[in-house]
Amino acid sequence: MREFSRSLPMSLLRAREAVMRQFRPSLRNHGLTEQQWRILRALTAVETIEVTELARTAFLLGPSLSRILRDLEARQLVERKTAEADQRRAVVSISAKGLKLIEAVAPTSEAIYAEITRRFGARRLSELQDMLAALEQGLADMEGADRDDGEE
Amino acid sequence: MREFSRSLPMSLLRAREAVMRQFRPSLRNHGLTEQQWRILRALTAVETIEVTELARTAFLLGPSLSRILRDLEARQLVERKTAEADQRRAVVSISAKGLKLIEAVAPTSEAIYAEITRRFGARRLSELQDMLAALEQGLADMEGADRDDGEE
């Protein structure tokens, strides 16, 4: 079998961890987790957004997002209200306090990202991202066959 | 600020999720999580291994590994005993039952990996892994500066 530590999932996991390790201390200094930061960042790009769409954008599962939104709302970093047309849906937006927090974290975050880009090379980084997108795209329709025993 | 969904961390996260989504159903059919599988796989490459070294190999934090080893030991998939020379250390090995489980999962796992390789291209996959390793390597010594306010 393939040398385990050289498998694609492990390579991706280690690379991502190497990157995130750079950002976590700064986020932590501002009382934010990586996922909370993703949500706030996603909210800055829109006026309002529905929860389901936010989950897709921030790449979080529904249950995780539910919990985090509850906390962010309690900390008054985001605002939430139910849609008028459809009482099932909730629309979320970032608050003034949330925006201020973003502005406080952004400079450090940008500096770290710039340093990563400098070390790896902007062109190479772009190539890497293209390959990652192609990989994701290539597997998009591969779900179907749950190829295994013990299946109903 | 950079379009959030195109950031490197998000690209890595999405790519990894696209890959792991292929494997999870099969592992699940055998009652294994991704992390448990990593540990068993790492154990097949050695006779015995100390816990700290296993954490490094399987890329898990100590506390996670502690919990998982407790469960795997209870399920008799691994064996553990304290080292004679140093009572602090524990050495872990995979059991016969664990090996049998590996053998049951491996064919499906290999088939999935082969399909991913086929779709993306073996050469391209190799290039991607090289880039990921270079990225990881390039950031290895970048920790130092916790560049941010609110720091002691």
Add this chain to the structure above:
DNA sequence: GGAAGATGATTAACATGTTAAGTGTTTTTG
């Protein structure tokens, strides 16, 4: 228009990620 089904969101339950604290053991060092 009302029951059945679909949909958006939350809750539940369990596993892992993450940091800090705790517990023995071993090594260092004065």
Add this chain to the structure above:
DNA sequence: CAAAAACACTTAACATGTTAATCATCTTCC
């Protein structure tokens, strides 16, 4: 050699990942 420091591992506490179940609302369809 005994106290202090270092070390290997575990436990604790809280946040998120993951799947299943639940709840309320909305849509379909007879």
